Amino acid sequence: MKTNYDVIVIGGGPAGMAAAIEADKKGAQVALVERNEELGGILNQCIHPGFGLKYFKEELTGPEYAQRLINELEKTKVEVFLSSMVLEINHLENGNHLVSFINEEGRLSLETKAIVLAMGCRERTRGEIKIPGARVAGVYTAGLAQRYINMDNLKPGTRFVILGSGDIGLIMARRLSLEGMKVEGVYELMPYANGLFRNIKNCLEDFGIPLHLSTTVTRVIGKDRVEAVEVTKVDENLQPIDGTQEIIPCDTLLLSIGLIPENEISSKAGVALNPATNGAIVDDNFETSVKGIFSCGNVLHVHDLADNVTQEAEKTGRNAASYALGETKEAEAKLQVSANFPIGYTVPSTTQKNQNASIYFRVRKPIEEAEMVITSGDKEIFRGKPRSYKPSIMECQMVPAKLLENATDEITLSLEMKESA
């Protein structure tokens, strides 16, 4: 059995498959390790349409989108290990890495020059937002409920309240309605919806499901199974307003309250994480703080579209292959990238002077109108057109190499708010 590779990709969702395909195209010897029995990752349970508009220029369901990548992958020489769970990554003296995983054959270790981390993300839970009340059955993350319905053909409840207006929650509201389960309403802590506009329209409005903003679940009520939830309006500091409590009878509470990159293996391997994204700190090649380890997709930062994941992963796969094949040039002059509130983070954290830069970011609150201003030291090097920014949309700011010529050793992204009239 072959035990030496140029690139090992961990994760077989849209990010992992795209990275593996591109690394293979560059001539690298690639293995892909996936923990589930099949490729596709979370796309397999996303049976709704809306995928691929950007990347394949047509509308696909999640499994269709995954199948396109699986078909591409099958044309390559990439070796795929399914039902295989990576337990650890160790670093060897020769600069290579050892990826250890288990499957039903035993415990295996493969040596590789480069690794692409593409493990995706997980959902935030009840515990993380500390919803008080009873410890009963019937509190599910939206993704688990989606799995029960779409993969297992099982109903996780009959009468639902959804907390959080993230995309998964909105899509589940529609899915539950279509399958004859009752959705009492979607409740959102923030004064604005968190999901994509098209999902608010298609998943709630079209089904007459009310969206209650600035309202949260303050108590789970029930003895063995959820019997009701208490919802309460919150003030501008997101604190519950006493006296506004309302009891909503239901048997299930679905939580769609955010996603968190799953970086257990990364941090064990010594990869430095960015507290703002919970993903790795990467440079413009998507290389992490550990030489030869790259990261892309939702394990790096949470994307809103699989299409963006795929494109980011393609670049990362090519970069990992270049590194493994010894084609990477040392960066000439690194630029530190930072951002000011309300920009929450940037990916990458560094870029290079002699190249065009694509800087991904998200805002922490909706901005009606602002200009993107990029400065270096006390010099302004770029100013964008006034426009709006939304937390639900991952933005990409292109910065041509020409503009970076005047930069010192850092650039800072800021949004200059227009005073609303």
Add this chain to the structure above:
Amino acid sequence: MKQYDLIIIGGGISGCAIARELSAYQLRVAVLEKNLDVATGTTKANGGIVHGGDDPQPGTLKAKLNVRGVELYPEYAKQLGFKYRETGSMVVGFNEEDLKYLEKLLDNGIKNGVKDIELVKDPKRIREIEPQCSKDAKYAVYCPHCGIVDPFEVAIAMCENAVENGVDFYLGEPVTKIEKKDNLFEITTPKDTYQCTYVIDAAGLHADDVARLAGIDEYNIIARHGDLLMLDKECGVKNLMPLYPIPSPESKGTVALSTLAGNVIVSATAVYREKDDTDSYADGIAQLIAGATKLVNGLNTRKVIRTFAGERAVCENNNNDFWIKPSATCENWFHVAGIQSPGVASAPALAEYVLNMLKENGVPFEKKENWNPIHKEPIDFSELSSEAQDKLIHEEPSYGKIVCRCETVTEGEIVAAIHRNPQATTVEAVKRRTRAGMGRCQSGFCQSKVVHILSRELGIPVEEVRLESKDSWLLAGEVKEGVTK
């Protein structure tokens, strides 16, 4: 009707400890537990500390059993194959008033016979003992022999060893009626009737209610509720020894410690509430976060993965002490009640004490010749060496299938847990035995898999799989009938 010499009502840590102790003797013993698993009441929701023994008032029964429990735990852990770690603990003071309290506590501890207890007055030494203790700590009472366990793991190990030695456990059988006929008790549950000579009432929060079913009305149990928090393994703190604030008369206050698995647990508030109220309360959670922040340096309290709550059974007008004694009005009925903190720490000593009490009250005891005190600990895949993991998978490929990715729990471990005796029949019972679902995703990824494995192994439809209690249903049936493979 099933016949026994002795029946224990209640399968919490006390009931399980007593069952295991009595399993050494030629006595037909059964345990009746109302829930679908043992260790589902107070036992599953507490800090898991084998407290040093400095806190209880000298002269009380719980002072005696606590200190004796600390002595017994290491050997118990070896025999029964549960994890136990001696960590030491500190009660931390910040000012001169606290020092007065700590001096009294030291005196208390010495009177209770706590070994090697020490009053530390040098802040530098406090940080040597526990580098993660608050930088503001000036004084501390240090108990080097305090330890930690997973209390449900202890109870399950005791239960399983009792079963291996002939004790019968009946789960999901709440006692509904008790009659005494011709010196024999007849105990009714929804499934059966049980006849026995002796009853040990270890029914926790409901011990008084159970006694009243038999017409015994000698004490009252009230419920002291406590909120608890579980933090992620990555929360800025590692291997934190139990740190206590200056205690109040009601509670030892907010205690923070690392669990055996490496999470941090913050335990517990103390508010009298209705029995069986295991809700979490927002003010309790806030109090715990404030308390832990004061005690521990560098703890990231945003990393909470679960809030939960438990209730301690407090015997009214009993000076906060345990209520372990023969009934004054009903011969051959024994109370094991009011087992509040330190119930976990005392459990092995409590069993020993109950055995002696039974002997003194004429229960005949004869040693079993073939009693086996050794319980084999279940396989914990994540703790094995790489070679041992590989070997195990070759022997049984299901150990190569990860079900719970957060805690690295394999299908092999889950199947083994389900088929232990007694069987794990619920999602939470599997979790208590394997840690599947205890990690940071809180079963978001593995619950569906665990439900399907339970369904397959127990031969029941997935809709009948329960989270914990009999009515804690998870699934309401098929989405589209007739399409499931």
